[in-house]
Amino acid sequence: MTESWDVRGALAAIGREDPRLCAFLDVRPEEALARLPAASRLPLAGLPFAVKGPAGIRGYAARRLIAAGGVPVGSTSVPGPGTRWQTWGLGAHGRTVNPWRPDRTPGGSSAGSAVAVAAGLVPLATGSDGAGSVRIPAAWCGVFGLKTTNGLLPSPDRSGLASAGVLAASAAGAETYLRHVLDGYAPVAPVLPLSAAYSPDLGFAETDPEVAAVVRGAVRRLVAAGVVRPAGGGCELLDPAAAWHAVRGGDVPPPEAELRGENDRRLDAFFARTPLLLTPVTPNRPHGHEGPGETYSTSLTWAFNLSGHPAASVPAGFTADGCPVGLQLVADRGRDAELLGVAGAVERVLPPVVG
CATH class of the missing domain: 3.90.1300.10 (Amidase signature (AS) domain)
Known part of the structure; x- marks a missing residue:
């Protein structure tokens, strides 16, 4: 490099x-x-x-x-x-x-x-x-x-x-x-295929059907190439918006604290049985410069800021109107090296779009 x-x-x-x-x-x-x-x-x-x-x-x-x-x-x-x-x-x-x-x-x-x-x-x-x-x-x-x-x-x-x-x-x-x-960082080569679950919406988001289709197609290619194998059971979370805003504001009322805690419990249970979660990065494609309206582009990302999990975006393809779409890879806390190892394997099937 x-x-x-x-x-x-x-x-x-x-x-x-x-x-x-x-x-x-x-x-x-x-x-x-x-x-x-x-x-x-x-x-x-x-x-x-x-x-x-x-x-x-x-x-x-x-x-x-x-x-x-x-x-x-x-x-x-x-x-x-x-x-x-x-x-x-x-x-x-x-x-x-x-x-x-x-x-x-x-x-x-x-x-x-x-x-x-x-x-x-x-x-x-x-x-x-x-x-x-x-x-x-x-x-x-x-x-x-x-x-x-x-x-x-x-x-x-x-x-x-x-x-x-x-x-x-x-x-x-x-x-x-x-x-x-990062002191002490050491690469980790994944043992493939890796068990992974795919969710287009984490149980609450309204994902653009074409965005979901691009990511779903990318996941199918990864399965066919032997990079991942479908895991039993998905990952459904509560919409984290209220909890994220409360934490950002510095005052977390009991309902928002419980919402955050419940999502943490669900994610802990998920990663105890499955090492990798796959989702679209955003529910929408790139919006115009005037803004996305009422759509939260963060819908599928900010749950992992609340929970602390490492997460990556890998190019998954394009919508018909020429907009890039990202595949989100999420791993358990502290598994950053493993996540990068998996991302490298993913890129061998879904090549980067820039040199």
Whole structure:
């Protein structure tokens, strides 16, 4: 991975493409080039990467990547002020666009990070995920996205909902990230086929039939290829929206606490018998820049921010109108290495859509 990427090439690509994509808030060519001589002697050998938002350069992951020889080239777009459910980004040149459908949003809040990877500007970018903010833009931009187990890596989020994450062209890029950010990380090769259950809606979401069909088709290909085998019993949860809002607000009344507890019990029981859960990442396809209306794009992701489970988005295919769709892989808490191993096997059947 480090051999085919260089800082100068990344900076040139950003200069060419970012006025159209608006993935970056700022780019630091002089600073990046100044880091190169020292970085080239370290394990990452000057691998260019992007950081999420204006504060990303000060984050734990960015500091660890720099210490390993990574070179940050700039900070990526996040939603502008006044945003509620418009998962989008606002870069230095304007509104961030989806590289597959410029009339659609790339998702958010790690919007620019996903676009920068999808457009081939950088091989990986940092993100954070408090409700789906890595997985949603990964799904909608056709790249790999990982939300780590809550608490595995430091997070400034006092609610405990947000977890560090990464967006990359493939699971191998996410492994590069974890290998240098997480002390003691060791890859785990899965024993296949792995028992897995598929749910199109987790028992409560209203999933777009075409989105569900794309993911269902991807799951069938994985079964046919011997990557997964269908598990008996599914996974049905209670809609976590009320509990998520309560935890985010810092005041959790008894009904919401019980809802969260019940979902935790159901997930504990599920993962005690089945190592992998498969769902669509979002119930909807990328929406227009005006927003998704009443649809919660987070419906299928934020349950795992509440529960703390690691979850990844792998490209599953496209809807008929050219929108990428993501397959969500969820594993038991602390099984991040196993999850990445499975994701690599999944990608061998469902190849990444970016280089």
